[in-house]
Amino acid sequence: MEKRKSFSDIAAQLRGEIYTGRFKMNDRLPPERDLAEIMKASRGTIRKALEQLENEGLVGIVNNSGTYVRFNNKNIRQPIFESARPLELMDARFAFEPHICRLSVLNARPIDILELSGIQDAMETKVEDAVAFANLDTQFHMKLVATTGNPLLEWIAMQINSVRGNQSWTRMRQLTLEPNIIYKYNLQHRQILDAIKFREPELAAERMKEHLETARLSLTRASAT
Amino acid sequence: MEKRKSFSDIAAQLRGEIYTGRFKMNDRLPPERDLAEIMKASRGTIRKALEQLENEGLVGIVNNSGTYVRFNNKNIRQPIFESARPLELMDARFAFEPHICRLSVLNARPIDILELSGIQDAMETKVEDAVAFANLDTQFHMKLVATTGNPLLEWIAMQINSVRGNQSWTRMRQLTLEPNIIYKYNLQHRQILDAIKFREPELAAERMKEHLETARLSLTRASAT
DNA sequence: TGAATTTGGTATATTATTGGTTTGTTATTA
DNA sequence: TAATAACAAACCAATAATATACCAAATTCA
DSSP states (O other): OOOOOOHHHHHHHHHHHHHTTSSOTTOBOOOHHHHHHHTTSOHHHHHHHHHHHHHTTSEEEETTTEEEEOOOTTSSOOOHHHHOOHHHHHHHHHHHHHHHHHHHHHHOOHHHHHHHHHHHHHHTTOTTOHHHHHHHHHHHHHHHHHTTTOHHHHHHHHHHHHHHTSHHHHHHHHHHOOHHHHHHHHHHHHHHHHHHHTTOHHHHHHHHHHHHHHHHHHHHHHHHO | OOOOOOHHHHHHHHHHHHHTTSSOTTOBOOOHHHHHHHTTSOHHHHHHHHHHHHHTTSEEEETTTEEEEOOOTTTTHHHHHHHOOHHHHHHHHHHHHHHHHHHHHHHOOHHHHHHHHHHHHHHTTOTTOHHHHHHHHHHHHHHHHHTTTOHHHHHHHHHHHHHTTSHHHHHHHHHHOOHHHHHHHHHHHHHHHHHHHTTOHHHHHHHHHHHHHHHHHHHHHHHHO
């Protein structure tokens, strides 16, 4: 039983072929009727997808002639996140997050700390669910950065986080996030949060460093297997 | 035996997927029935979760069509370069550069240190020329990051530096970079470089902090005028 | 030259899919 | 035990995808 494909699925697929250079600049795509057969969709769907790609400026449709690629993938650099390696990401977090804690102590409002506590409470119920925990963990760190009130830092954190959203990371998550590790993370998160509550900038930073050291250890241990 | 998942669990998980960019702007989420199967919950629960995300503005539900992501984590990029203020930038540098120094000590090759010394020598001849000094200063910090061998950090540093291109920063430079300040910066740069040469990570980090503290002071003093 | 073929553009009836809704049951919690 | 929340199954109406046919302009080729 084959699934029906929506026009945005088709668009996404063609977009990928163009970005990766499978279809190069000025290439003519196969005729709509052929594409329909190749991609197992009706011609109408193909047309809608191509129409969207034209609006995005990726292709140009010429009547009675064909659809041509209008995108040069040499001009666009692959985002750095695609190729970032786990330990490189850890170094970035080591650089950032301890100081984020200091700034959070200086700037966080009571309501921010309340929200962080809420996320923390939720995390502590997810010892057995790696996926749910990881998502909450992301929220926790994003919220932490937000409390600094510095949009530049927030933006950088988002870039770092988008690395973690990558597919290869989901596998790594499966390997590292065992219940006992999650338990330890929860303890450390709680300690960091307490340090922020009691307005101890250096203590918060120090505890974040310990937390990251734990994370790095479980990472290197996992990649050794 | 699997636990029953509440609608807020589902909402949190989807929220995470959107924040980390696994579901991108304008993507259509899988149909409610599919989500129910994927996330091991009933359709009613999925519906409640989606309803909440819609209230948060993260997604838009379109009748008879689908649920679409209405959150673009790249949108945050635009305001950054327009509105990042010098003191916000200083906080970002405070977060980053001390740790960069540590990593540089661990990874810099002799030839890297030689190049850094070259830039440093050039800077010391530019005590009277604020513009030339500022350019070399940028080079120095970029080269420093490059010695870590971590492309992710390098990329982030580049983003931070690009903020310096905006107008308020240029004006601020005019105000702060007086010869006696440049002289002090040169001393501090030299000390940082020495600490890296002698492979003292914490000393290098500490001296970078002092340097940034000096820079911040002259910044606040300038904006007070 | 001139007819056949190929191309995107358009129209229409049919089928499958999707969110919205209702009803009743089963687990969980206070 | 009573109240709340998740589950399950069925149905509705709007929408999207399909299948098919035909058009007009460009290209190909006898």
